[in-house]
Amino acid sequence: MPHNGKVDAGPLRVFVLLAAFAVLCPSALLAGDLLSPVAAERLGLVEAWHRQLGTASGARSIVDLQLWVQRSQTREYVEIVIGDGAADGNVLQRISTSQRDRSGRPIGKAEAERLARFEVLKLKRRGIEATTRNTTLPQVRLYHLGEDGSLAAYDAESGELLWSVRIGLPRLGYGKLGINDRFVSVVNGTTLLRVVAEDVPTETSVAPGGRPLEPVRLDHIPTLGVSHSENYAFVPNTLQGMEMYPLAAAPPIEPHFEIFYGHTLALPSRFPGSNLLSWSTDQGFIYVSEADGTPSTLFRLKVDGIARDGVTPASGERFFFATSGGRVYGLHASRIGEVLWNRSFAAPFYHAPYLVGENVLVSTSYGSLYSLSAEKGDEVWPAPTQQIETVFAFDGNRIYGRTPDGQLTTVDPQNGRKIDVPGSVFVDNVILNAETDRLYLVSGGGTVQCLRPSNRELPTFFRDVPPPVREEPDAKPKAGSSAPAQTPDDPFGTEPAPDPFGGGDMSDPFGGGDDPFATGTDDPFGS
Numbered sequence: 001m002p003h004n005g006k007v008d009a010g011p012l013r014v015f016v017l018l019a020a021f022a023v024l025c026p027s028a029l030l031a032g033d034l035l036s037p038v039a040a041e042r043l044g045l046v047e048a049w050h051r052q053l054g055t056a057s058g059a060r061s062i063v064d065l066q067l068w069v070q071r072s073q074t075r076e077y078v079e080i081v082i083g084d085g086a087a088d089g090n091v092l093q094r095i096s097t098s099q100r101d102r103s104g105r106p107i108g109k110a111e112a113e114r115l116a117r118f119e120v121l122k123l124k125r126r127g128i129e130a131t132t133r134n135t136t137l138p139q140v141r142l143y144h145l146g147e148d149g150s151l152a153a154y155d156a157e158s159g160e161l162l163w164s165v166r167i168g169l170p171r172l173g174y175g176k177l178g179i180n181d182r183f184v185s186v187v188n189g190t191t192l193l194r195v196v197a198e199d200v201p202t203e204t205s206v207a208p209g210g211r212p213l214e215p216v217r218l219d220h221i222p223t224l225g226v227s228h229s230e231n232y233a234f235v236p237n238t239l240q241g242m243e244m245y246p247l248a249a250a251p252p253i254e255p256h257f258e259i260f261y262g263h264t265l266a267l268p269s270r271f272p273g274s275n276l277l278s279w280s281t282d283q284g285f286i287y288v289s290e291a292d293g294t295p296s297t298l299f300r301l302k303v304d305g306i307a308r309d310g311v312t313p314a315s316g317e318r319f320f321f322a323t324s325g326g327r328v329y330g331l332h333a334s335r336i337g338e339v340l341w342n343r344s345f346a347a348p349f350y351h352a353p354y355l356v357g358e359n360v361l362v363s364t365s366y367g368s369l370y371s372l373s374a375e376k377g378d379e380v381w382p383a384p385t386q387q388i389e390t391v392f393a394f395d396g397n398r399i400y401g402r403t404p405d406g407q408l409t410t411v412d413p414q415n416g417r418k419i420d421v422p423g424s425v426f427v428d429n430v431i432l433n434a435e436t437d438r439l440y441l442v443s444g445g446g447t448v449q450c451l452r453p454s455n456r457e458l459p460t461f462f463r464d465v466p467p468p469v470r471e472e473p474d475a476k477p478k479a480g481s482s483a484p485a486q487t488p489d490d491p492f493g494t495e496p497a498p499d500p501f502g503g504g505d506m507s508d509p510f511g512g513g514d515d516p517f518a519t520g521t522d523d524p525f526g527s
């Protein structure tokens with residue numbers, strides 16, 4: 001700006017310095033908390049959607065953000081495929097039955113099939129033979145709770161808002177969400193708030209999801225939030241205990257209450273479809289409870305150290321956890337509890353394991369990431385991967401984690417080698433996803449970004465894979481199966497040994513021989 005006939009060189013000097021810095025360090029100016037299209041493409045990803053959550057103070061206003069696979073609610077698609085459509089590359093087009101028409105209503109299955117048949121006819125005129133098929137997948141939801149009491153459900157595949165409601169009193173604070181297919185619950189002060197999660201058909205219409213139920217007054221002061229089984233809400237409290245409330249009951253509700261040794265460190269966790277829940281306490285115990293019917297404790301296990309971040313559930317009634325004592329455990333939740341294996345390491349663990357197939361990923365407090373076999377606990381990688389604080393997603397090809405300084409990093413699941421991420425992407429806020437091959441990042445301003453593999457439009461569900469078959473020791477033969485052949489050396493086998501008290505060649509000392517006590521003999525003790 002001219003001043004006494006001279007030009008102020010200050011702003012120009014700053015501009016030149018910034019330009020030079022941008023040339024020398026371009027990645028520093030690209031740093032952010034979301035992936036750019038170019039960076040996503042280099043990782044084999046594309047952005048599926050992004051949306052602003054509408055929180056007042058961005059990510060700082062988020063109380064909880066959880067992914068949930070709604071297996072009772074499905075998404076149906078009519079696909080146009082070439083040939084048998086066995087490969088995803090043969091799918092030319094997908095028409096969702098829930099896509100909206102001009103009036104904003106879902107088109108439905110019949111209209112989707114009609115549109116698909118019309119597309120097949122157009123392809124046939126061009127000499128392309130195609131057919132249609134129906135595909136049904138579970139609905140994936142994203143639940144968001146803000147510190148202002150706003151509770152919302154989103155379609156995690158499209159970002160569409162399904163319902164939103166404001167609950168509770170913000171001045172009392174909120175705990176972590178409890179979620180299952182039918183209900184979403186949250187603790188507000190000393191009150192349990194329940195919301196109906198899915199649409200419920202009635203005799204005349206459909207009652208939409210997002211309807212709050214009558215609040216339930218808790219008997220004790222809650223600590224962390226709430227966790228759900230299929231029918232109960234588990235609420236840890238300050239009395240080293242757990243209250244279990246029937247989710248569908250109308251107040252007043254008499255809870256089931258149990259006291260445990262130590263305060264709960266993390267909310268109880270369970271595998272989808274299972275009624276077994278597990279949690280850790282600050283006294284070094286792992287508890288497993290069964291919620292089939294009235295909740296009851298199956299067993300407790302004393303471990304070395306504490307599992308500060310809780311327990312990771314797996315298929316086949318298995319649980320995995322790592323402790324501050326430097327040990328990683330695999331546990332089968334039988335009636336008495338069976339420790340499958342435990343491994344000792346020279347560093348404490350402060351984060352719960354993350355499962356990739358049958359591999360258990362766990363990182364030490366020093367950032368060394370190990371991959372262990374879920375069956376025996378053996379190390380899968382030649383050496384641990386360094387500078388990995390946590391793992392939060394897996395897309396089928398890459399493991400996504402966070403470094404100790406907050407940057408996004410990726411790892412090859414086969415050998416544990418790091419794969420470079422273009423630029424610097426800071427991921428202070430992420431959504432843990434162990435269910436599908438999607439990656440969810442949250443910016444500081446409260447924007448959620450969903451990324452998917454570029455070659456997979458529909459999600460892959462990792463937890464719907466059947467658990468491995470376990471060989472039980474000393475298993476009894478099943479009904480209808482033949483018993484194993486017995487060896488001749490078996491004294492109780494099919495060939496009976498001679499009976500020393502029977503007939504045959506062996507004489508019975510008490511048989512038909514002379515009886516020394518008979519009347520016909522001289523009795524030395526007689527008269």
